[in-house]
Amino acid sequence: MGNIIAICNQKGGVAKTTTAFNLGAALALNKGKKVLLIDADPQANLSEYLRFEEDPLPTLSYLIADVAQNTLISAETVGRCIRHHKMTGLYYIPAAIDLANAETIMATALSRETILKRILMPEITKDFDYILIDCLPSLGSLLINALTAADNMIIPVQTQKFSIDGLNALYSLYLQIRSTINPALHLTGILATMADHTVVTRTALQTLSADYGEVLFRTVIHKSVDAAKSSESGIALCTYRNRLGEEYIALADELDALLVQQQELKLSPVGTN
Numbered sequence: 001m002g003n004i005i006a007i008c009n010q011k012g013g014v015a016k017t018t019t020a021f022n023l024g025a026a027l028a029l030n031k032g033k034k035v036l037l038i039d040a041d042p043q044a045n046l047s048e049y050l051r052f053e054e055d056p057l058p059t060l061s062y063l064i065a066d067v068a069q070n071t072l073i074s075a076e077t078v079g080r081c082i083r084h085h086k087m088t089g090l091y092y093i094p095a096a097i098d099l100a101n102a103e104t105i106m107a108t109a110l111s112r113e114t115i116l117k118r119i120l121m122p123e124i125t126k127d128f129d130y131i132l133i134d135c136l137p138s139l140g141s142l143l144i145n146a147l148t149a150a151d152n153m154i155i156p157v158q159t160q161k162f163s164i165d166g167l168n169a170l171y172s173l174y175l176q177i178r179s180t181i182n183p184a185l186h187l188t189g190i191l192a193t194m195a196d197h198t199v200v201t202r203t204a205l206q207t208l209s210a211d212y213g214e215v216l217f218r219t220v221i222h223k224s225v226d227a228a229k230s231s232e233s234g235i236a237l238c239t240y241r242n243r244l245g246e247e248y249i250a251l252a253d254e255l256d257a258l259l260v261q262q263q264e265l266k267l268s269p270v271g272t273n
């Protein structure tokens, strides 16, 4: 069964989308994994990164509207929404601007937190090693849906004081979701991003290490213009032998090892998740 990972932070500009694409690409290209990306942000930046061009097939909004009306959705319908990105071998379900209406559509739906979970049904996820959900910068229904569908979450945090301040709100939402709708949710890691050689970065890394040390990824993503170049060109960072590329490959290795360990703990008789 695929590992479903929500990449989230209610703050924009912390490298969620850059991480979804480049972590996904590193998992696919360097580790040979089959990866499905879900663009769950109405701004559709991930779809742009993947050079998605409108086609006759439905996007994520259609699936959400369908499930919200309590239509029993089939794996075939979801499967038809999955596109293939030839350059990286990634699979993805794109978003379009009409995803902004999803919150309204969901508002009156029964069991509205589980809509994305019902879309990412086992018949779909079993075909992938990883499913990465690129979340929108908000703590609303779409994010709650992503955290209900996921079994793991990654929180990219820009190494600046104000970015770290916002972490507490997301961490309490994580605890609430874990204690109610999704006890299987696991905070896999906080990912320090856009680090540089300033005192601000050093202080932020120290704070993150003191407050969240146990779940802080060892891999740190540094600030580099190569990130912008990659999103402009649509070429995955891991295909270059530059620092950012190496860091995303290291992150893919670290994540994969962590999830193998998590799986072993689940299977062991004394394992406690």
Ligand SMILES: Nc1ncnc2c1ncn2[C@@H]1O[C@H](COP(=O)(O)OP(=O)(O)O)[C@@H](O)[C@H]1O
Pocket: 011, 012, 013, 014, 015, 016, 017, 018, 019, 045, 137, 193, 194, 221, 222, 223, 224, 225, 227, 228, 229, 231, 244
């Ligand atoms: N490591 C990095 N170094 C420098 N700029 C980065 C880095 N990662 C992302 N960026 C840039 O920061 C901006 C926001 O990144 P993005 O991934 O879209 O964030 P989010 O999805 O959290 O809003 C983009 O312009 C992106 O190119």
Ligand SMILES: [Mg+2]
Pocket: 016, 017, 018, 041, 045, 046, 135
């Ligand atoms: Mg984004």
